[in-house]
Amino acid sequence: MTAVMTVKQVRKVYGGKNEPQFEALHNINFDVEAGEFVGIMGASGSGKTTLLNILSTLDQPTAGEVVINGQNLAALKGDALADFRAREIGFIFQDFNLLENLTAYDNIALPLSLQNVAAKKIKPAVAKIAATLGIDQILTHYPTEISGGQKQRVAAARALVQEPSILMGDEPTGALDSKSAKDLLETMTQLNEQQHVSILLVTHDPFSASYCQRILFIKDGRIGTELKRGQQTKQEFYQQILQVLGRTEQGGD
Amino acid sequence: MLWKLALTGIKSRLRDYLVLLSGLAMASAIFYMFEALALNKSFVTSNSPVSMAFLVFQFGSVLLAIITFIYLLYANNFLLSMRQRDYGLFMVLGAKGRKLGQLIFIETLVIGSVATVLGLLIGLGLTELTGHLLLSRMHLTVHHFTPFYGPAMISTLIFFGVLFLLAAIVNQVQLRRTPVLTLLHRDTQPTHLQRQPRGQFFQSLLGLILLAIGYWSMIKIDVLKMSSIGIALVTIVVGTFLLFRALFTWCLQCLKRREHFAYHGLNNFVLAQLQFRLHDLNRMLTLVTLLFALALGALTVGMGFQSQLHNIADVSPYDVVLHDPTAAQQKKAAQLDIKRQWQVDYKVVKGTVYFNRAQFTQPLLAIHQSTTTSQKAYREIKPSELTLAKQQQWQQTLNDWLRPNDYGHPVRVVDAGAYQALQGPHYRVVAIQTKNFYQALPQIKQLVITDNQENHFPSSVGLVLSKYQSYELMNSLVSGLEFMGFFLGIAFLAMLASCLMFKILAGAANDRRRYQMLGKIGTRSKLLRRSVNREIGVLFALPAVLGVVHVLFGLQLFEVSGLLTHPYRDLLVPFSIFGILYLGYYGLTVKLYQHLVLPKFK
Numbered sequence: 001m002t003a004v005m006t007v008k009q010v011r012k013v014y015g016g017k018n019e020p021q022f023e024a025l026h027n028i029n030f031d032v033e034a035g036e037f038v039g040i041m042g043a044s045g046s047g048k049t050t051l052l053n054i055l056s057t058l059d060q061p062t063a064g065e066v067v068i069n070g071q072n073l074a075a076l077k078g079d080a081l082a083d084f085r086a087r088e089i090g091f092i093f094q095d096f097n098l099l100e101n102l103t104a105y106d107n108i109a110l111p112l113s114l115q116n117v118a119a120k121k122i123k124p125a126v127a128k129i130a131a132t133l134g135i136d137q138i139l140t141h142y143p144t145e146i147s148g149g150q151k152q153r154v155a156a157a158r159a160l161v162q163e164p165s166i167l168m169g170d171e172p173t174g175a176l177d178s179k180s181a182k183d184l185l186e187t188m189t190q191l192n193e194q195q196h197v198s199i200l201l202v203t204h205d206p207f208s209a210s211y212c213q214r215i216l217f218i219k220d221g222r223i224g225t226e227l228k229r230g231q232q233t234k235q236e237f238y239q240q241i242l243q244v245l246g247r248t249e250q251g252g253d
Numbered sequence: 254m255l256w257k258l259a260l261t262g263i264k265s266r267l268r269d270y271l272v273l274l275s276g277l278a279m280a281s282a283i284f285y286m287f288e289a290l291a292l293n294k295s296f297v298t299s300n301s302p303v304s305m306a307f308l309v310f311q312f313g314s315v316l317l318a319i320i321t322f323i324y325l326l327y328a329n330n331f332l333l334s335m336r337q338r339d340y341g342l343f344m345v346l347g348a349k350g351r352k353l354g355q356l357i358f359i360e361t362l363v364i365g366s367v368a369t370v371l372g373l374l375i376g377l378g379l380t381e382l383t384g385h386l387l388l389s390r391m392h393l394t395v396h397h398f399t400p401f402y403g404p405a406m407i408s409t410l411i412f413f414g415v416l417f418l419l420a421a422i423v424n425q426v427q428l429r430r431t432p433v434l435t436l437l438h439r440d441t442q443p444t445h446l447q448r449q450p451r452g453q454f455f456q457s458l459l460g461l462i463l464l465a466i467g468y469w470s471m472i473k474i475d476v477l478k479m480s481s482i483g484i485a486l487v488t489i490v491v492g493t494f495l496l497f498r499a500l501f502t503w504c505l506q507c508l509k510r511r512e513h514f515a516y517h518g519l520n521n522f523v524l525a526q527l528q529f530r531l532h533d534l535n536r537m538l539t540l541v542t543l544l545f546a547l548a549l550g551a552l553t554v555g556m557g558f559q560s561q562l563h564n565i566a567d568v569s570p571y572d573v574v575l576h577d578p579t580a581a582q583q584k585k586a587a588q589l590d591i592k593r594q595w596q597v598d599y600k601v602v603k604g605t606v607y608f609n610r611a612q613f614t615q616p617l618l619a620i621h622q623s624t625t626t627s628q629k630a631y632r633e634i635k636p637s638e639l640t641l642a643k644q645q646q647w648q649q650t651l652n653d654w655l656r657p658n659d660y661g662h663p664v665r666v667v668d669a670g671a672y673q674a675l676q677g678p679h680y681r682v683v684a685i686q687t688k689n690f691y692q693a694l695p696q697i698k699q700l701v702i703t704d705n706q707e708n709h710f711p712s713s714v715g716l717v718l719s720k721y722q723s724y725e726l727m728n729s730l731v732s733g734l735e736f737m738g739f740f741l742g743i744a745f746l747a748m749l750a751s752c753l754m755f756k757i758l759a760g761a762a763n764d765r766r767r768y769q770m771l772g773k774i775g776t777r778s779k780l781l782r783r784s785v786n787r788e789i790g791v792l793f794a795l796p797a798v799l800g801v802v803h804v805l806f807g808l809q810l811f812e813v814s815g816l817l818t819h820p821y822r823d824l825l826v827p828f829s830i831f832g833i834l835y836l837g838y839y840g841l842t843v844k845l846y847q848h849l850v851l852p853k854f855k
Contacts, residue, residue: 079777086775097770101529106521113521114776119512
C-alpha cells in the first residue's frame with residue numbers, strides 16, 4: 001500500500017526568540033495509507049488542533065515535513081497552496097462551517113466553481129455526492145433550515161465533491177446528537193470501505209474513535225500509544241480505547 | 254443584574270458600538286452643518302441675490318431630514334441586530350420581556366443622546382473648519398456666517414431627540430414581538446428572493462415614472478415655481494427607492510439564473526452576499542444615491558458660480574491700470590507676473606482726451622465675447638487700426654485707461670507733433686495684463702487701492718469700475734452661493750462616506766467568518782480580494798450612475814431659473830474632482846474591508 005500522507009519529524013514551537021517558548025508538537029512521525037481510516041485522539045491541549053492545522057496547510061511546522069499525495073507542503077505557497085487545499089484535502093469542521101447565505105446545493109458546488117469546473121459538470125457531480133450522503137432532498141434549503149446532522153452531511157459533501165486525496169475531520173460529531181453522530185460515522189465508514197476514501201479523524205470522543213482502523217494517541221505534543229483495530233469488533237475496540245485513555249489519565253503511557 | 258449583563262454586552266462589542274456612535278454623531282454633525290446655513294436667514298438672504306434661496310434651503314432641510322431619517326433607521330437596525338442575540342439569550346435565561354423592552358428603550362435613548370451631543374460638537378468644529386478653509390482659500394466674502402448658531406443647535410437637538418425617541422419605541426415593540434428563536438438566529442436568516450416578475454415590472458415602471466415626473470418638474474421650475482422642488486423631492490426619493498428595489502432584485506435573479514456566470518469562481522458567493530442583505534441594501538443604495546447626487550450637485554453648482562463669476566467679472570483686458578504711479582507703486586507693479594505692459598500719456602483739453610500716436614508701439618486689447626468657452630477672449634487692435642474710421646472698436650479699450658474723472662470723455666489719437674502742441678493737464682498711464690489675474694489678486698488689490706486713493710473723485714464713485722473692483726462686487730454677490738455649494742458638497746460627501754462605512758463595518762463580523770471559511774476550503778486569496786472588490790464595487794457603482802443622472806437633470810433647475818447661465822459647460826472639472834474623491838474612497842473602503850475580513854494564511 002502507498003502512503004497518502006507522510007508526516008516526518010514535525011515540530012511546532014510557539015513564541016519568538018525573546019519570548020518564552022512553548023513546544024506544541026515534538027517530533028511527530030506517522031503515515032496514513034491510501035484507503036485507511038485513521039484517528040488521532042488526545043485531550044484538549046495535547047496538540048491535536050495544532051497538528052491538524054499543519055496537516056491541512058493552514059499552519060506551517062517549525063521543523064519537519066508533511067507530504068500529501070506525493071507533494072511536500074513546504075514547497076507550496078500562495079495560490080498553489082490554496083489550489084492544493086481545494087483539490088487534495090477535504091475538510092469537515094465541528095461547527096460545519098457552511099456558508100449560511102448559500103443553499104446546500106450552492107455550498108456543495110462552491111469548491112467546483114472555485115476550480116472553474118464548467119457549470120455543466122457541476123450538476124451531476126453535486127447530485128452524485130448528495131445521493132451518496134443521502135441529502136438529495138434538501139439541496140434547495142439554506143443551512144438554517146436543516147438539522148445539525150444534515151448540515152454536517154452537506155459539509156461532508158462539500159469536502160468530498162472534489163474527490164480529494166484525504167478527508168480530514170476536526171471533531172465532526174462534536175456538535176451533533178448521538179443519533180446524528182452515529183449516522184455520520186457510519187456514512188464515513190461506508191465512504192472509506194466502498195469508495196476507498198482515506199480519512200483522518202481528530203477527536204477526543206472514544207465512541208467516534210472506535211470507528212477508525214488505527215488510532216494514534218497524542219499527549220503533550222508527542223505521539224504515544226498506537227492502537228490497531230485489526231479483527232476486533234467495534235465494541236471490543238471501544239473498550240480497548242477506554243483502557244488506554246484510563247492509563248493515560250493515571251499518568252502512565 | 255440585567256443592567257450589568259447589558260453593560261457587559263456593550264463592553265464586549267465596543268468596536269461595533271464605536272462605529273454606531275460615530276455614524277450617528279456624523280449624521281447629527283452634518284445635520285447641524287446644514288442647519289447652520291439653512292436656518293441663518295440673514296446669511297442666506299444677504300449672500301444670495303435670489304429671494305427664493307431661503308425657501309430652497311427649507312426644502313433642503315426637509316430632504317436632509319428624510320435622508321437622516323432613513324439613515325437612522327439603518328443605524329437602528331444595526332443596533333437591534335447587535336443586541337437581539339444577547340436579548341434573545343437573556344430571554345432564554347428567563348428575563349422578562351417587559352424588562353428587556355425597557356432596557357433596549359433606554360439603551361437606544363442613551364446612545365442617541367450621546368451621539369447627538371457629540372455630533373453637535375463635531376458639527377461645530379466642521380462648520381468652523383470648512384468655513385474657515387473655504388473663506389481663506391477662495392477669496393470669498395461671506396456675510397453673517399457663524400459656526401455657532403443657536404437655532405440650528407436647537408433644531409438639531411429637537412429633530413434627533415424625536416427620532417431617537419421614535420426609534421426607542423420601535424425597538425421596544427419589535428423586540429417584544431419577535432419570537433425568541435428568531436432573535437437568536439436573525440443574522441443567519443436568508444432573504445428568499447421573491448419571484449414576482451409582474452410586481453417587479455410594475456415597481457420599476459412606477460419608479461421610472463416617478464423619476465420622470467421629478468425630472469420634468471425640475472425642468473419646469475419657471476412654471477411650477479417653488480412647488481417644482483417639492484414635487485421633485487418626493488418623486489425622486491420614492492422613485493429611486495422603487496427602481497433599486499425592483500431593478501436590483503431583478504438583476505440579481507437574472508445573474509443567479511445564468512449558470513455559467515453564477516457557478517464561476519466566487520460569483521455565486523458575491524451574489525449571495527448581496528442577496529442576503531437585500532432589504533438593507535435597497536435602502537442604503539437609495540440613501541447613497543441621494544447623497545451622491547446632492548454632494549456632486551452642490552459641488553457642480555458651486556463651481557458653476559465660480560466660473561460664472563470669472564466670466565462676468567472679466568470687464569476689461571487690463572488687470573491693473575495705474576495713473577501717474579509713484580515710485581513705490583511702480584516697484585510693486587514690477588513684481589507682478591506681467592504678460593504685457595503699456596505705458597502712455599494723455600492730455601485732457603476741453604473735455605476731450607488726447608493720446609500720442611507715437612507711444613502706441615504694441616497692439617491694444619479689446620474684449621471679444623466668445624461663444625464656445627465660458628472664458629472671454631481678447632482681440633488685438635493693431636496701432637495701425639487706431640483710425641477715426643475704426644474708432645468704435647478702440648474707444649472703449651482706451652476709456653479703460655482713463656482716470657475715473659475722465660471716464661466717458663471722447664478720445665482722440667493724434668500725431669506726435671499735434672500732441673506736443675496741446676495745452677492741458679497730462680497724465681501717465683501704466684496698464685498691465687498679468688499672466689493670471691486670480692493668482693495675482695492680492696498684489697493687484699494693493700495697487701488698485703493706492704491708485705484709487707490718489708485719483709479719488711467723489712462724483713465718479715460707483716460709476717467706473719476697474720477689473721478688480723468689478724470682480725470684488727460680483728464676488729460678494731455670488732460667493733455666498735459658491736460657498737454654500739462647496740460647503741454642502743463637503744457635508745453631503747462626508748455623510749455619504751459615513752453611510753457607506755457604516756454598512757461595510759456592520760457586516761464585517763459575519764463576513765469575516767465567511768471569508769475565513771472560504772480560505773479554509775482552498776480559495777485563492779486573489780479570488781477572495783476580487784470578491785470583496787466586486788461586492789463593494791456594486792454598492793459604489795450603482796448609486797454613482799443614478800446619482801449622475803439626477804445631477805444632470807437637477808442642473809436644469811439652475812439653468813431654467815437663470816441662476817447659472819451655462820450650468821452644463823464646465824462639468825468636466827467638478828465631475829472629475831468628485832470622481833477622484835469617490836474612487837479614492839472606494840479604494841480606501843476596499844482596503845479597509847479586506848484588512849478586516851480576509852483570512853491571513855501563510
